[in-house]
Amino acid sequence: MANLIRFGVSIEATLLRNFDRFIRERQYENRSEALRDLIREALVEEEWEKDEVIAGGIAFVYDHHHKQLVNKLLDIQHDFHDLVVSSQHVHLDHSNCLEIVIVKGSSVKVGALYHQLKSMKGIKHIDILKTTTGSRLK
């Protein structure tokens, strides 16, 4: 589909033997596929460091019996409405909720949203997931 470019690479024999074993164990189709994966991971890491436009998720677990918390969480998300794309909500048990908010925008702003949510009383756990809009990885 995409416009592929072919070029030659030189790797030490022992290193390549080990990489070929790694490729088999991880069930990659071939060396190019495995190398593309490593390249893309390095580039996504760089996007977050350089504050490019990124995509990601913020997940938080809380007790929905905190009525005030539920309202504040919505308020904060609306303050960042340009970042927040959508959210997904799972009822983990009678009290606990897991919500994952998908974000797209500046990695620095995503960090600000994350810290604001993190400081809320009633949030049991929160974490960021760092991925990409894919636009530089075509």
Added chain:
Amino acid sequence: MANLIRFGVSIEATLLRNFDRFIRERQYENRSEALRDLIREALVEEEWEKDEVIAGGIAFVYDHHHKQLVNKLLDIQHDFHDLVVSSQHVHLDHSNCLEIVIVKGSSVKVGALYHQLKSMKGIKHIDILKTTTGSRLK
């Protein structure tokens, strides 16, 4: 709401002064709230190491023009239907999709699902988000 237990803690004066500054900057309400956060983070990390029942997310970015990939991604998720709770899909641009799947279950099985998805040709980036069912953090 929850049944709170109060106890005494001893901290070195300089360390406490620095921690109080940290608490203010991160906008925690008080020391107890900040300490609860640190405790919960340590416990969630431990849950994943010990293969307890965890909750989390797997996010992957792909080009939906890979028709075969779309079908395979669904097949794999169905193979792990006891783990996968729900999924959320965002159209990042004309070609790129971001999907975040919420999982709940064994952390080892979540790792297996992650590696199976990761090896698929056409997945541009994939990452795991590690959070908790909250049941041990009440």
Added chain:
Amino acid sequence: MANLIRFGVSIEATLLRNFDRFIRERQYENRSEALRDLIREALVEEEWEKDEVIAGGIAFVYDHHHKQLVNKLLDIQHDFHDLVVSSQHVHLDHSNCLEIVIVKGSSVKVGALYHQLKSMKGIKHIDILKTTTGSRLK
């Protein structure tokens, strides 16, 4: 030895029960000792983010048969002589050396030294270890 300050903390009963189990398993002496550890980890992480004066290590593995590399590694370390405190060298086998350089100074400059070493041809692996001068953790 240090000037200890005692204060009260409130934690939910279930969370505290789990934390007490964690404390026993990790063989901490008491709750204060475990909490001090969590506080210090949070503060050290913050020191690196805020570019405070930090201490740390940069480890790299290379083949000492690359004569030119050995000289260049020394040159680079001398360019950063204000950061580099000392270094330790281990002969892993006939060809491989592990060198760990202790650094003290700006975390941004340590990052610059790390990236300069990382790009050198012949470095097989390199990693940073992030710790502290301890001055804010007394």
Added chain:
Amino acid sequence: MANLIRFGVSIEATLLRNFDRFIRERQYENRSEALRDLIREALVEEEWEKDEVIAGGIAFVYDHHHKQLVNKLLDIQHDFHDLVVSSQHVHLDHSNCLEIVIVKGSSVKVGALYHQLKSMKGIKHIDILKTTTGSRLK
């Protein structure tokens, strides 16, 4: 020097353009050098997960006025004398010491040593650095 093997790789044009920019910014000599780096990083990560023979460092910061601690730290290192290769000590200020111990052996045993040191009263901060013996990366 090493026995190099040359093979062809196919990469999408946009991805390759971005990777070439990454290579320039990180000052790699060429694509092969950058790809070897990514491969070695993936293999080193795998060595630690699979409990291969690894090399690494454990760094800890402490106040040397704790006389008992200094003795205990030595005792523990001697209990793991098959793992510990050498150590390097830096006087950070009047009270604080940074010690980096180089270890070589099972990654699981290194984890055990790390946790034993971590639980010691008086250790202000401790961290592990994960690198390699280089034997699979030739």
